[in-house]
Amino acid sequence: MKVLKCRPGFLWCLVFALVLAAIPxxxxxxxxxxxLPTSPADQLxxxxxxxxxxxxxxxxxxxxxxxxxxxxxxxxxxxxxxxxxxxxxxxxxxxxxxxxxxxxxxxxxxxxxxxxxxxxxxxxxxxxxxxxxxLDLQMHEATLTTEIRTSLWEALAANQPKGEYLVTELVNMYQWEVDFSTEIQPGDQIRLIVEEFSHDGKFVKWGKIRGAELVNEGHLYRAFLFRDSYYDEKGVALKRAMLASPLKFNPRISSGFTSRRMHPILGTARPHLATDYAAPTGAPVVAVANGTVTFAGWNAGYGNLVQIKHANGLTSGYAHLSHIGAGVHAGRGIKQGDLVGLVGQTGLATGPHLHFMMASKGTPINPVPTLKKGEPAPPIQGSAKAEFAKQIAPMQLELEAALASN
Ligand SMILES: [Zn+2]
The missing domain is CATH 3.10.450.350 (Nuclear Transport Factor 2; Chain: A,)
Structure with missing residues (x-):
């Protein structure tokens, strides 16, 4: 961890306050x-x-x-x-x-x-x-190095001024690679190259994280800021779109998201806050994005149900499954594209289909446009590649040096 700034100013304030209290x-x-200058200005x-x-x-x-x-x-x-x-x-x-x-x-x-x-x-x-x-703020590039002992919060926020900002930024940057709530391990390393703003030599705030390195369970993840997006060393955007659908093969939507429709079995008008994909029993169903399984089991009308929590308050749900994938248990991390289960018609279903739900902070949202959103930045190509390479070179050197000195 970067050496913490000693704050002599604070001590002085304290002494000052004590003196102050003693004075009428x-x-x-x-x-x-x-x-002021002497000579004619003496009268000033x-x-x-x-x-x-x-x-x-x-x-x-x-x-x-x-x-x-x-x-x-x-x-x-x-x-x-x-x-x-x-x-x-x-x-x-x-x-x-x-x-x-x-x-x-x-x-x-x-x-x-x-x-x-x-x-x-x-x-x-x-x-x-x-x-x-x-105030005129001075900016310089700071390099912070820390190791996870108990949590990301403890490693970054507890030891840095305004460290909670760094935690949020880091989690956002790597949300497509690592689920910080389940995958981070004691011994994981974090290195950040970040803009630090100060005034009169005193810390004011953090700016953008320009480069980062995360060593998670032996994997090295590097990220570099280029034109407002983060890329790995090869120029591939870190941000990944959610999969276009939770089924591997071009699925047909048999019933869309609506707040009112006649329920085929119950015969009553009920909202259908999901997308139904027509698919044969046994077709593989996959996670649309990285996340953590929050539920995997039987849930009344949903039959076999799997629910996954993703970044940014998004959740996805996969219902009527004939089978739940091996290793899909509540609390487990799951990667985009991992098998969730197989299409079925368990629970209240007239035929085999996938009843696919998404919610944002607990409110059901239409999955189809949600899956279309969040496109990744295109890979860096053409003349931008040289610019990118030039921009990240000094940061790569710095990260390498830090890694070597460990
Ligand atoms: Zn449905």
Whole structure:
């Protein structure tokens, strides 16, 4: 794991806060004076700068008044700020900076809203102007290496600032290759080449993962970002479409997805939230995408049923099977194209067919358009190939070096 950043700034804040608590109100803490150039400028008013952090349970106006800004001016500023920043969102502990003329006139006020933006109020001729500026962030490429001990979460999120972002990105990148909920093992290795944004040397956020390597059960999976998609070293897109259908041979749809239709056996109007594929008994039924089996067994009218959970909250269900595939058990991982079972007519079925269901976050969806969606990026071809090779070369070297030093 990358060496964690020591945060001396945090300690200083703590010391600062303690000192602060010991000092009576209306104090001015860090008061710096900038001596402006001498010569004719000797008469120029000197500027006083105060830096502090927002106290608990206070308001912007109270904070300014605390620093001897007249109430009228403080209220004027609060009104001025309203259109650009909601002053009720002032957070205790966030730093601010006041700049005053020596006669006490407020010259400028700055408040750090969050890691990426700062509120700025500046004195103009006879009024003030307020705006929110985005901080200038510096980007550099960081390489993170970690080994799975208990979970992906523990390996990445627990040891990195904003590590949950890295976990989500990684799971999305590799969703077609690896089911992180079932397949990740202690000892698996992860290496990421990721954009890291900082401001004044302090971490702000992660950007895109540009390159990654996962060693899962001895298999090496590499991924490289190119034109917003991830590819392996050969330029093949990682993202795979779901299979066009759960049957190997061009199936005929005998009954489509509808919210109302007459049930052939029950004779009543019932929604058919599935696609029926006409197929002979014994025809192989396969998983449309990688996932984890959540149910495999008898389920009333569905007869022999297999349900699979996929990435992104999608599930698929395969009903009326004559047989469930060997090794298809709840909790087991399953790969796209793996045998789920064989077509049959178990449960409530008038003849052999596959009753195929899909749901998104528990809501039934029409399987046919769903299977058509999510096409992978086309393989890299032609002139893009040279560009791709050039772009990934330094990352390949870095990953190789990291692997060799292990
Ligand atoms: Zn059906």
């Amino acid at each position: 109100r209306n104090r001015e803490l860090t008061t710096e004076s900038f001596p 008013p000197r500027t006083e700068v105060v830096e502090d952090t927002i106290q608990r349970n206070t308001t912007l106006v109270a904070t300014l008044v605390d620093y001897k800004i007249p109430v009228a001016v403080a209220n004027e500023l609060a009104d001025l700020i309203k259109p650009v920043f909601d002053v009720r969102k002032l957070r205790s502990g966030n730093p601010f900076r006041l700049e005053k003329e020596i006669d006490g006139t407020l010259k400028a006020f700055e408040y750090k809203i969050d890691d990426e933006s700062v509120l700025k109020v500046e004195k103009e001729a006879d009024s003030y102007a307020a705006k929110v500026d985005k």
